[in-house]
Amino acid sequence: MGNMNKLAAVAQIKWLCMSQNTAVVIGPFMVIGMVWGFKILYSSFGPDGKLLPVMMAMLLNLGVTMNICTNGFLMVGTAIAEEKEKHTLRVLMTSSITGMQYFIGSILYPFVFTVVINFAILWVSGIDMSQVSVPVFFLVSVIASLISCVIGMIVGICASTQMNANLIGYPLMIVFMMVPILGNMSEGLRRISGFLFTGVVTQMTDCFANGMEYKIEALDIAVLFGELIISMLVFLVMYRKNGYEKD
Amino acid sequence: MEQNVLLQLSHISKRYKTELALKDINMELHPGEILGFLGPSGAGKTTTIKIITGQLRQTSGEAKILGTDSANIDASIYERIGVVSDNSGIYEKMTVWQNLNMFAKIWRVPRTRVEEVLRQVDLSEHSKKQAGKLSKGQKQRLVLARAVLHKPRILFLDEPTSGLDPTTAVEIHKMLLDLKEEGMAIFLTTHNMEEATKLCDNVALLYQGEIVEFGSPQELCLKYNQDKRYQILLDDRKEIILEQTPENIRKIAEWMEKDQVQCIHSCEPTLESVFLQVTGKTLNAW
Structure with missing residues (x-):
């Protein structure tokens, strides 16, 4: 009960901090706005003002992977870096909050947001929902969002300032976002993309956009769970070495 | 123990x-x-x-x-225990009340205690103010209030x-x-x-x-007051420092009898000078 109390308090602190950070609040709406804008733009190329499947695939890939990467890598990472910068992280850690409570409290809202906004992107894109397997989309969305939040925690551990978090987070974002998107243009990138969790997400949205049935394969499951485990292990090793803040 | x-x-x-x-x-x-x-x-x-x-x-x-x-x-x-470091931060975008209330939730401290501590540090009037807008002294009082919230x-x-x-x-x-x-x-x-x-x-x-x-x-x-000395201000605004010797004691007694002493202080060392004596270094020279 006491632990839940502390967890709820950390999550609430994080929520208040994030909700007062304009860049963080605008981010998800920008992704939704971008999807909506491109939908209108791309529609003009299609027959009867409808999106071509290839355009729909591009739209979904861009929206979903951007949402997963920005919310996870940047929202989580910069939030921890901000606490370091403002000297509030140590205050929290010397107020009886455990590392695990801080971890869960930090990723709770970004994780929920990411999953919810992924569904919002589906809706805004105007995709025929009969082409979408909602349980599969939910499962892949949840795992991918979790991985990105854990990577965000790693970014937060490495960064000492918000600027620093952006410097670390953006290159990661470009790799995880652009490699799957550009995979359609290069065979090499497509192969690499198959081993990225965001690559699994784009494969799935490609199938939905093209009206094909998406069957999650063993390699996809291995990539998703493998990268989740690897990111958790990297986080744990770094946390055990220095905690959230190196002395 | x-x-x-x-x-x-x-x-x-x-x-x-x-x-x-x-x-x-x-x-x-x-x-x-x-x-x-x-x-x-x-x-x-x-x-x-x-x-x-x-x-x-x-x-x-x-x-x-x-x-x-x-x-x-x-x-x-x-x-x-409560910890206040020289750079303990506050959540500047939150209000003073929110800053304390969050920690009250962590320690399961009732609202009445938050109000009590706010009164103690004289920040009750500012409870709805954004913490970042407090003066430096008020911020430090808030940090202290947070550290003692859970007694x-x-x-x-x-x-x-x-x-x-x-x-x-x-x-x-x-x-x-x-x-x-x-x-x-x-x-x-x-x-x-x-x-x-x-x-x-x-x-x-x-x-x-x-x-x-x-x-x-x-x-x-x-302990380090080995050479006892007295600082005396006389009626004619003359300030002198005398060591404790029989002759000086008589001199001081004479001035006091004649009511010529404005003020008199013993010149025992301060902690600063004790530190200097013990280490050969001053505290603030670093």
Whole structure:
């Protein structure tokens, strides 16, 4: 009960901090706005003002992977870096909050947001929902969002300032976002993309956009769970070495 | 461990690679006592606090806090102690009330206690104000309010008035003395010897990681008061300093009989000069 109390308090602190950070609040709406804008733009190329499947695939890939990467890598990472910068992280850690409570409290809202906004992107894109397997989309969305939040925690551990978090987070974002998107243009990138969790997400949205049935394969499951485990292990090793803040 | 010993350090040493940061530190802290760790920057004050509060592991020796070895403490110890470091931050975008209320939730402290602490630090009027808009002194009072919200048995203060103006520093001193009256034990690190003299029951003079003197400020000052001297201001505004010799005593008595003395002070050393005598270094020269 006491632990839940502390967890709820950390999550609430994080929520208040994030909700007062304009860049963080605008981010998800920008992704939704971008999807909506491109939908209108791309529609003009299609027959009867409808999106071509290839355009729909591009739209979904861009929206979903951007949402997963920005919310996870940047929202989580910069939030921890901000606490370091403002000297509030140590205050929290010397107020009886455990590392695990801080971890869960930090990723709770970004994780929920990411999953919810992924569904919002589906809706805004105007995709025929009969082409979408909602349980599969939910499962892949949840795992991918979790991985990105854990990577965000790693970014937060490495960064000492918000600027620093952006410097670390953006290159990661470009790799995880652009490699799957550009995979359609290069065979090499497509192969690499198959081993990225965001690559699994784009494969799935490609199938939905093209009206094909998406069957999650063993390699996809291995990539998703493998990268989740690897990111958790990297986080744990770094946390055990220095905690959230190196002395 | 005695029942009323809240904190006990026995032969604590800390080594960073080749540098010995703390050497054989011994001390005890009791309820209602303010213990000052006085030393220049880099003397080992913050390292000591970090070892006691479990943020850092000592190389050798034993630190017991509230009866538990600091090597075995976990995050729950912070439910019974309060920590204020020289750069303890506040959530600047939240209101004063939110800043305290969040921690009240962590420690399961009732709202009435938040209101009480706000009154104590004289911030009730500002409870709805964004914390970032408070003055420096008000921010420091908020930090202190947060640290005592859960009524800790020991309060650790690392340079609590560093960078504050004298008026605010006095306000903080008053608060600390009130907390001491309530029975809270306070472990204070400072390089401000006036602050230490005013607040502390006992001080440890720390130099290069070693306690070079320990005792009450008065004891230490008297111990090093070897050449007794008196500063006298006479009616003609002439200020003189006389050593304690039979001849000077007669002279002073004569002036007093003639009512020519405006004021007279004994010239015992300050903690600053004691530190200088013991180490050959000044506290503020670092």
